[in-house]
Amino acid sequence: MGAFQRTLLGLLAAVIVMKHASAAQHSVGGSQGWDQSTDFNSWVSSQKFKVGDQLVFKYSQGLHSVVELTSESAYKNCDISTPLNSLSTGKDVVKLDKPGTRYFACGTLGHCAQGMKLKVTATAVDAPSTPSPTSPTSSSSSSSASPTTVSSTDTSAALKHIASLASIILSGVVLSICF
């Protein structure tokens, strides 16, 4: 393989790695999850939300749900009568696909008033991303993460890694055919 191809491969690998590093998954409420006992205000202030990140709501299916609210006033008043969107699988993933503020609450009667509501502001990602040592530490503000949470995070990180490697190898094959 020539130097040119190697340079191309290197660049490609760097781009893929950066792309994966920029998006994060936020497990809503940390180890306590989507529950009345969780202090979502303090959880939110411990996180940095960027466009492309995902929120993962984990809860007992049937006990809670996730509704997305239309406005700040609906959020303040716990008005869940006209939700934008409604989720109820027990492990709901919401992608923050553009900059701005989004509002979520539990759809179970009374739970929003008990504190099950969330206001998240995603900021735009600026092109040259500075090295971010925050991503591994920011995911958990608590000391007692459950083993299942940890292992599922590890698995998805490993899968991403494998996907990156696979696309690098694939690109290598394509390049060696082309040149």
Ligand SMILES: [Cu+2]
């Ligand atoms: Cu609830």
